[in-house]
Amino acid sequence: MADLTEPVVVIGLGRFGAALALELAGRGTEVLGIDHRPKVVQALSGRLPHVITADSTDIEALRQLGVSEFRRAVVAIGTDIQASILTTSLLSELGIPDIWAKAVSDQHRHILTRVGAHKVVAPEHDMGERVAHLLSGRILDYVEVDADFAVVKTTPPREVVGMPLRDSRVRSRWGVTVVAVKPQAPPMGRRSEFTHATPDTVLAYGDLILIVGPVDSVERFAASE
Structure with missing residues (x-):
């Protein structure tokens, strides 16, 4: 989702979906929030300008809401896997070119990809991995950018302190590259x-x-x- 000014439809307003919708709206993105639970929609009605109660597994309901006019959509349904898969499939059928979906398992992730999701995220799994990395060593922040490649915030070991990076042999010894530094003093x-x-x-x-x-x-x- 490169353009934050382009409208987004967020389907499923549980903790993840609601937080996403509110964050996007707070950044100036036009958001249409959809959930099948009236109480959830009512609770968010004063915080999201456009939030509607609807059944996202009904393609006619999606058409009537103008969902087919969106270029970006997020399926944030987590507990009802069947609804998550069917909704993703319907969004693909409507021709939405950028569909993101939340998965709760590897199998769920695989199916979502097969039925039309362009990007699948697993917030709980990804956060668990991130916390595990933060609990080890001197890692202060951790972002995995590919299956086996990461950006890490840390502090330098004594072996590389006090010398120019060209003389520290960081890349040859550890296989990493120092790309930025924030001096303590x-x-x-x-x-x-x-x-x-x-x-x-x-x-x-x-x-x-x-x-x-x-x-x-x-x-x-x-x-x-």
Whole structure:
């Protein structure tokens, strides 16, 4: 979803769907929220400008709501897997070119992809993996950007402190690349913020750094003393 100004229909307003819809609306995106539960819709009616009670497994109901005119849709239904799959299939039938869907299992993810979802997310699973990484080593933040590639915020081990990055052999020893650094002690009169790392960058104890590389490599680097 590259263009935040383009309208989005969010179907399923549980915790994940409601949080997504409210965040998008807060950023200025026009959002149509749909849920089959009147109480849920009523609770969000004062917070979302456009929120409607409807059965998303009924293609005529979707057409009447103008869902087919949207280019982006999110199926955030989590507990009713059958409704999640059927809704995704109907959105594909309506020709929506960018369909995102929430999955609760690998099998669910696979089926959603088969019936037309262009992007499938698994919030609970992904958050569990992220927390597991944060609990290990000196990893302060972790984002997996591919099946085996991650961006990690951490602090430098003593072996790379006090020397230019070109002399630290970070890439050859650990298989990772330092892409940015936030000094613990910035120059006088300047606030600490991330800047691009260069071969001449010298890391200090307590600096925050962003590294990229294969998951095993970034974990091994972050576990170094």
